[in-house]
Amino acid sequence: MIVLLGVLIVVAGFAARRNPVLIVGVSGVFTALLAGLGPLKVLDAFGAAFASSRSVTLFAITLPVIGLLERHGLQEQARALMGRLAGLSTGRLLAIYLVIRQLGAATGLTALGGPAQAVRPMIAPMAEAATERRHGPLTGRARERLRSFAASADTVGLFFGEDCFLAVGSILLITGFVNATYHTHLEPAQLALWAIPSAVCATLVHGARLLRLDRTLARESAGAATEPTLEGAK
Structure with missing residues (x-):
């Protein structure tokens, strides 16, 4: 031990x-x-x-591809898409991505998203565009908050979703170690089944935090709008 x-x-x-x-x-x-x-x-x-491990050197392929896509307007297209989805708020967008990310990881599609592949070039710009449409130009603090919440939606979705897939490496590692050490017959499907309640709770808790983000952004935007007025009054 x-x-x-x-x-x-x-x-x-x-x-x-x-x-x-x-x-x-x-x-x-x-x-x-x-x-x-x-x-x-x-x-x-x-x-x-x-x-x-192929995944260790996978960045040598993905980074140039993402760089080329961004150079040719991927972020601008993501922002334009949010301009056409007027009813979709920032919190709802990130909550939807959280669910999609978790469902994808639960079915073994762990590479469906990711900070480099999805969050930076698409999800974060879409969240920023949705916020700017409702609250005007973003402050530096609000922009960093949006990016952190976009990354958290990806991380939470992957972390709790992948354990619901019985062929993921962590599940196989746990069952192999437990069976070899304690001479049991634990099956991967048993661990994957018990991971589902945790994944559901993670979706509800973090989804609520993402939906609450809309009110936080509105409050910060209102506070930033009143600051010049207060300074002028002084």
């Missing part, structure tokens, strides 16, 4: 808001050393995982 001390490094690192890649890397090395692996074996394990 001492190898689980690496989890404490992850918790402490994220609480201190350090670089996630650095945190996970240090935690992995620390855990491997606690498990009795030498430095060369640790380095070999990292190299083998990097070479065998």
Whole structure:
């Protein structure tokens, strides 16, 4: 059980808001050393995982594609689309994306969205356009808030949705470890089934936060509009 001390490094690192890649890397090395692996074996394990995982080098393909799409007006088209959807507010847009992202992850389509593939070029610009249509120009604080909520919709949807798919890596890892360590017969379908209530709760809780975002933006916009008047009165 001492190898689980690496989890404490992850918790402490994220609480201190350090670089996630650095945190996970240090935690992995620390855990491997606690498990009795030498430095060369640790380095070999990292190299083998990097070479065998296609997702690690997938950015070499996706980033140029996203860059070309943005250069040729992907964000502008996303904003224009929101101009035609007058009844769709910012909170409703992000809540819909949350549900789509979670349902996609629950059926194994984890690459359907993502911060680089969907949030930055499409979802965030659409959310900004929806807000500007209702409340006028955005302040820097409001723009950053929108982008963070757009990213959170993607992250929450993926995190809680993927465990509902019985062939995802985390489910297979848990069942393999539990069956080998405790000599049980836990099936992936059992874990996936019990992940559904958590996914539903995550959708309800975070969906409510996204819908409440509309009122928060309206309040901040009203406060920003009254500031010049108050300064002029002084």
